[in-house]
Amino acid sequence: MTVSTGPTDEAGPLDATTVAELRQIIARYPQSRSALIPMLHLLQSVEGRVTARGIEMCADLLGISAAEVSGVATFYTMYKRRPVGTYHVGVCTNTLCAVMGGDAIFERLKDHLDVGNDETTPDDGGGASITLEHVECNAACDYAPVVMVNWEFMDNQTPESATRLVDDLRQGKEVRSTRGPRICTWREAERVLAGFPDDRADDGPAAGPASLLGLRIAREQGWSAPPTEHAGGTQNPKEGS
Amino acid sequence: MVDALTPVLSAHWDSDRPWTLESYEATGGYSALTTAFALSQDDVISMVKDSGLRGRGGAGFPTGMKWGFIPQGPEKDGTVKPHYLVVNADESEPGTCKDIPLMMATPHTLVEGVILTCYAIRANHAFIYVRGEVLQVVRRLQRAVQEAYLAGHLGTDIHGSGFDLDVTVHAGAGAYICGEETALLDSLEGRRGQPRLRPPFPAVAGLYAAPTVINNVESIASVPCIVRNGADWFASMGTEKSKGMTLYSLSGHVARPGQLEAPLGITLRQLLDLAGGVREGHQLKFWTPGGSSTPILTDEHLDVPLDYEGVGAAGSMLGTKALQIFDDTTCVVRAVLRWTEFYKHESCGKCTPCREGTWWLVQTLSRLEQGRGEESDLEALLDQCDNILGRSFCALADGAVSPITSSIQYFRQEYVDHLENGGCPFDPARSTLFAPAEALA
Numbered sequence: 188m189t190v191s192t193g194p195t196d197e198a199g200p201l202d203a204t205t206v207a208e209l210r211q212i213i214a215r216y217p218q219s220r221s222a223l224i225p226m227l228h229l230l231q232s233v234e235g236r237v238t239a240r241g242i243e244m245c246a247d248l249l250g251i252s253a254a255e256v257s258g259v260a261t262f263y264t265m266y267k268r269r270p271v272g273t274y275h276v277g278v279c280t281n282t283l284c285a286v287m288g289g290d291a292i293f294e295r296l297k298d299h300l301d302v303g304n305d306e307t308t309p310d311d312g313g314g315a316s317i318t319l320e321h322v323e324c325n326a327a328c329d330y331a332p333v334v335m336v337n338w339e340f341m342d343n344q345t346p347e348s349a350t351r352l353v354d355d356l357r358q359g360k361e362v363r364s365t366r367g368p369r370i371c372t373w374r375e376a377e378r379v380l381a382g383f384p385d386d387r388a389d390d391g392p393a394a395g396p397a398s399l400l401g402l403r404i405a406r407e408q409g410w411s412a413p414p415t416e417h418a419g420g421t422q423n424p425k426e427g428s
Numbered sequence: 429m430v431d432a433l434t435p436v437l438s439a440h441w442d443s444d445r446p447w448t449l450e451s452y453e454a455t456g457g458y459s460a461l462t463t464a465f466a467l468s469q470d471d472v473i474s475m476v477k478d479s480g481l482r483g484r485g486g487a488g489f490p491t492g493m494k495w496g497f498i499p500q501g502p503e504k505d506g507t508v509k510p511h512y513l514v515v516n517a518d519e520s521e522p523g524t525c526k527d528i529p530l531m532m533a534t535p536h537t538l539v540e541g542v543i544l545t546c547y548a549i550r551a552n553h554a555f556i557y558v559r560g561e562v563l564q565v566v567r568r569l570q571r572a573v574q575e576a577y578l579a580g581h582l583g584t585d586i587h588g589s590g591f592d593l594d595v596t597v598h599a600g601a602g603a604y605i606c607g608e609e610t611a612l613l614d615s616l617e618g619r620r621g622q623p624r625l626r627p628p629f630p631a632v633a634g635l636y637a638a639p640t641v642i643n644n645v646e647s648i649a650s651v652p653c654i655v656r657n658g659a660d661w662f663a664s665m666g667t668e669k670s671k672g673m674t675l676y677s678l679s680g681h682v683a684r685p686g687q688l689e690a691p692l693g694i695t696l697r698q699l700l701d702l703a704g705g706v707r708e709g710h711q712l713k714f715w716t717p718g719g720s721s722t723p724i725l726t727d728e729h730l731d732v733p734l735d736y737e738g739v740g741a742a743g744s745m746l747g748t749k750a751l752q753i754f755d756d757t758t759c760v761v762r763a764v765l766r767w768t769e770f771y772k773h774e775s776c777g778k779c780t781p782c783r784e785g786t787w788w789l790v791q792t793l794s795r796l797e798q799g800r801g802e803e804s805d806l807e808a809l810l811d812q813c814d815n816i817l818g819r820s821f822c823a824l825a826d827g828a829v830s831p832i833t834s835s836i837q838y839f840r841q842e843y844v845d846h847l848e849n850g851g852c853p854f855d856p857a858r859s860t861l862f863a864p865a866e867a868l869a
C-alpha cells in the first residue's frame with residue numbers, strides 16, 4: 188500500500204484510496220474519458236488544487252496524454268492550479284448582482300481581506316484561509332446580490348453581512364447557507380461534486396422566499412392550473428368556483 | 429378563463445421536505461410511469477407533440493418533434509446504437525434562475541420526466557449535466573436518483589415493464605459555453621467544452637456519436653404533468669403557438685423578485701403588478717425578456733405577450749424568461765459593458781470572430797464607458813457587432829452583440845452623455861439594494 192506523504196505534497200504517488208476512487212468514477216460511464224471532469228473534482232478535494240501528479244494520474248488511468256488532461260483542466264474555471272483556501276468565497280459580479288450591490292461587496296471584501304481577485308488570505312496558523320473570487324451569474328438572480336461560499340448560496344448580501352460572513356468563517360464559527368446546510372470545507376465540497384455524496388441533502392430549506400413568490404400569490408388569490416379530468420391529479424381544482 | 433398564475437412545476441415547493449421521494453409520491457409523483465408504460469413509446473412522443481410543449485432552454489424548439497428525430501430501429505449497416513438523454517442543467521445564462529430552484533425543491537419531478545422521456549426515445553442511459561457551482565442542488569439530485577433506484581423507478585425492468593434505465597448525475601466545472609448543447613456533449617465526453625459542427629445533429633450523432641436528445645431541465649420536468657393530465661390539459665394554457673405554463677423569473681429592481689409560474693403569454697405589466705411593481709419611487713428603464721443574450725426592451729414593451737411570437741415580434745426573444753429589471757438609477761452602458769466582459773471571458777476560443785471580436789467589443793465599450801473617444805466610436809462598435817453576428821460558430825457570439833445593439837437602439841443618447849460628461853453620469857450606489865435613503869432621494 189502506498190502512503191500519502193501529505194495532502195498538498197506533490198512528491199510521490201497518490202494514495203491507494205484516491206486511485207481506487209478515481210477508478211470508481213471511471214466505472215460510472217460507458218466511455219472512460221467522460222470521467223475526467225469528476226476525477227479532477229476528486230483530485231482537488233484530495234490535493235487542494237489540480238497538481239502535476241494528479242494530471243499524470245488521470246492521463247494514466249484514462250490512457251490519454253497529460254497535455255490533453257491539462258487542456259481540459261485549464262478550460263474550466265472551477266479547477267485551480269494555485270492552492271485554494273479552506274473556503275472559496277465567490278461574489279457574483281455579473282450585471283444584475285453587480286448593479287444591485289455585488290460590485291460594492293466585492294470591493295469591500297478585497298479591502299477587508301487584503302487580497303485581490305483569485306487570491307487567498309495567508310493561513311495565520313490554525314485559522315481558516317479564504318480564497319476570494321468574483322464569479323459569473325450563479326442562477327440566483329432573484330436573491331441578488333449573491334455570494335457563494337464553497338458553492339453554497341448566501342442570498343441577499345450587503346457589504347456588512349459579507350464582511351461578517353468572512354470573519355465568521357475565519358474564526359471557525361458555524362455558518363449556514365441561506366438555502367443549504369452548514370458550510371463544509373472547499374475540499375469536502377469538491378468531493379460531493381466528484382459524485383461522492385456526504386449525506387447533507389436533507390439540510391436546509393426547499394426554497395427561499397423568492398422561489399415561492401408566485402406560489403404564495405396564487406394561494407392567496409385562489410389561482411391554480413386548470414382542473415384535471417380525473418380526481419387526485421396534480422392540481423386541486425379551484426376551491427369554491 | 430385560465431388563472432393568471434398556474435403553479436404546476438412549483439405547486440409543491442412549499443410542502444414539507446418536497447425533495448424527498450415520500451413527499452413527491454404523496455402528491456401523485458411517479459404515477460405517470462404507469463400511464464406511460466401502458467402506451468407505446470410512439471404514443472408518448474405523440475402526446476408530447478400534441479401538448480405543444482416547446483423547449484424551455486431558450487430556443488423554444490418543439491420537444492416532441494425533437495424526440496421524433498431519434499432514428500428508430502437499426503442503423504444502415506444493421507448495428508443498433510444506444511440512445512441517450514442528456515438533461516441540460518447547466519443554467520448559466522445571466523439572469524436565468526428557474527431550473528436551480530426546481531431541482532432544489534422537487535428534483536423527483538425531473539427524475540420522473542427523465543424516465544418518461546427515456547422510455548419514449550428508447551434510451552437506457554440518461555445524464556443530468558448540472559453546473560458544478562450549486563452544491564446543494566447536486567446533493568438533492570444525487571439523493572433523488574438514489575431514492576428512485578431504491579424504489580424501483582430506475583434500474584432494470586422498471587415496474588415489470590421490461591424497460592431498463594440508468595441515470596448519472598454529472599457535475600460540470602464552470603464554463604457558460606457548456607450550456608450550448610454540442611459543447612455540453614464534448615464536456616460530458618471529458619473534453620474542453622467547445623461546440624461541434626452541425627450536421628450531424630445530436631439526434632443522429634450526439635453523445636459517443638450515438639442518437640441523443642438534449643433537453644432543458646424545465647422541458648423535461650414538464651413531461652410528467654402532460655402524461656398525467658393529458659396533452660389537451662397542457663394546451664389549454666398559453667397562447668396559440670406557445671402552449672402550457674412556464675416559470676418566469678423576475679429579478680433586479682422589483683419590490684418582490686422571484687419565480688412566477690404562469691401560462692405563456694402573460695405580460696411584464698401583469699407580472700410586475702403581482703410582484704409589487706418596480707422598486708418604490710423609481711421607473712422601469714430597461715429589461716431582458718430571456719437572459720442577457722436576448723436584446724433588451726424598455727417600458728414601451730410592458731404589454732408585449734411573453735410568448736415566443738410576442739417577444740420575437742418586439743425585436744427580442746423569449747429565451748429563458750429571465751426578466752432582469754433595471755430602474756432609472758441604472759447606467760445602461762455599465763450594464764452592457766459588464767455583460768460584454770462576461771461574453772469575452774466565456775468565449776471558448778474556437779472561432780476568430782467571437783474570440784477576437786468580444787475582446788475588441790470590451791475595448792471599445794470600456795473607452796466609451798469612461799467617456800473617452802467620440803461619437804463615431806458608436807458606429808465602429810456597431811460595425812464590430814456586424815462582423816460577429818451570424819459569422820461565428822455558435823450562438824454565444826450572437827448573444828454577445830444583443831445587449832450592445834439593442835442598447836444603442838434605445839439609449840444612444842446615454843452613450844453620448846458619457847462622452848460629453850467625460851465619464852459615467854450615474855452614481856452606482858443609487859442602484860444598489862442597500863442604497864442609503866439620501867442617495868435615493
Ligand SMILES: Cc1cc2nc3c(=O)[nH]c(=O)nc-3n(C[C@H](O)[C@H](O)[C@H](O)COP(=O)(O)O)c2cc1C
Nearest residue numbers: 483484485516518519520607608609643644647823
Ligand atoms: C451559449 C449558450 C448557452 C446555453 N446555455 C444553456 C443552459 O444553460 N441551459 C439550457 O437548457 N440551454 C442552454 N442553451 C441552449 C441549448 O443549446 C439547447 O438549445 C437546449 O438545452 C435545448 O433544450 P430545450 O429544447 O429543452 O430547450 C445554451 C445555448 C447557448 C448558445
Ligand code: SF4
Nearest residue numbers: 776777778779782822
Ligand atoms: S462563437 Fe464563441 S463560443 Fe461559439 S464556438 Fe466560436 S469562439 Fe466558441
Ligand code: FES
Nearest residue numbers: 279284324325328
Ligand atoms: S447575476 Fe448574480 S446570480 Fe445572476
